[in-house]
Amino acid sequence: MKSDTLNTTAYRIYCILVWLSEQSLSVEELNDRFVAEPMIRRKLSDDTIWLYMNTLKELGCNISRPVPTNGFRYQLISHPFGVAYTKDDVQTMVQVKRFAEDNLTFLEILTLDRFFKKLLHTSSSLDKDRLIQDLFKNARSQDYHEYAEMIDMLSQAVSEHKLLQITYESPVKGDTQFYFLPEALCYEKGMLYVQGNQENRPDRVLLRVDRILDWQETNRPDITEPLLHAQTRREDVVVKFFQITLHDFLGLDLGEHLVDYSPTQDANREESIEAVFKTNDFFGLKQKILESATPFEVQKPSAFREEMELTLVEMKKLYA
């Protein structure tokens, strides 16, 4: 079709660009579309198509030739007609990811990751892979794209209280195998963990999802029952925090196991807060208390009190 107002070659090349952005196409498939396109309605020679592809390449498109490895199809690998995201945009994504950790569920965080990856992958940047790497590196987080199947399995195991036999890549012990009853999935500081109870370990355990090498559902009531009991067991922990106002205390991140708190005041009018926790994760609670950088005293249980006192003694020795 010819028209004084239409550059037919440009029109055809634009059509090729749009079609290839949707899927890879062979010469035959391209010609089928040319014939069906009302403004073209004819097949084009291989040489003409090659000229059109060269025009797109000269504009900055990266198009792979039809070769056996791609099923003899033209494949649009990248093009400059998308949005260009700047380093500042990537930095915004990093900051939003960090904000999301405190405000979204782990599923929402993984969805956000997919969203940002798609934005960067479809951008007109020449170095998309690098931008995506920078996003995860600067956010100090893991890309869980390849773990979708495992995450689904773990979610199901959590909801159905299924016992798993897991092969785990421990950074200390190497590859180990053990029974594990998952309790919940959680996202913390850029990493996805499955929390639960492991055979022969009294406290709750956090396993990094990306270190689970293999898993198998298993039916062992003799192991499941005690682990289920350990999961539901909670112990009362009372900690007093000194020289802190209620306002500051409420700004501390003391975790999900804080159940109660009450402000007190001593004879010198020094403010303190008595906090009550119900937990089976003493290691996690220990970290939260230390990180609060607030003077404290564990009131009960005595074993935890002794552990914290010993920790402080050992920490002071490092700077003696």
Add this chain to the structure above:
Amino acid sequence: MPKRVLNRHIKFRPEETDLSKKNVSVSAYRVLYILLLLVRHRNLTLVELNGYLSENKYIRRPYNGETITKYINTLRKAGCAIPRANSGYQLLKAPMPLSFEEEQLSVAHKLLMLLSTNPDEDLHVSYQALLKKVLWVLGEDQQQQFVLDTATPICFGSRKSKISEYKELCKDSLLLEIQYKQSASHNERYMLEPIRVTQEDRAVYLVGIERTSHMQRKLNLDKILSLKQLPYKTQSQPKPFTASFRLTGRLACSYRLYPGETIESESKNEIVIKSQFDDGSMDLKRLLKYGSQCEVLSPEPARMQMKTLIASLSMPMPGAAV
């Protein structure tokens, strides 16, 4: 063939400028190059468009309005949203729109709403600008669903204005005299050269350098009792510095590096991390959670600071609770 000089600054060799020798459709290249320019700039007048066309090594010349209109009409016929206007050419949406999963757009939008309640609105503003770029590439049906809230962010009114005030003080670069509630029973006076306002967790801080000690201070805005701006320009600049700390035991095997950190040395059950701080600040509190598996090695002020932090964790009770 004589060299063709486009302008004083750009020179190309002849063999680089002849498209016809590259098995390329020259006219189609021009049309699609115009599309590329509109993708990059979104809105261009005829003069601006011709400026870019003249700078292109293959085109190297301007075109009259009639020819440009013909090229634009080809793009319109192909489906590009370029409305007719006297002022120029605007590309309203991406030539190849994308579609996203509904849940992705839903999460993106949810975050925008949450950020609108954040005391520091900078991130909300940046994220909103980013989502406006996304809106441009969305297909029409998703564009209609994905409505950005362009109204003023909902925020804690007085806190937001306080943060803006402090940011202005940082821009002024004048010395501040600050009365600060150091603890429940003790106030401290600081002569501070303000650098920036920063948000960490749920608190907002004024970061600056103390004039006398040249130490960097991070003051919680909620604890600033009073502030006076003095007529003295700030002198200090935050100096980048490097800190080292040692990690032992299980932590040495499992520690994940933060941005700006490198492993200085490692051996069985022990690694030494070097941490670069571009703005002179170091948050030592996060190292506390590692207990005795972490020791700050250098610089000496950081070691002393860590020592003080640890000592303060076990302050004895001042008296019986009431």
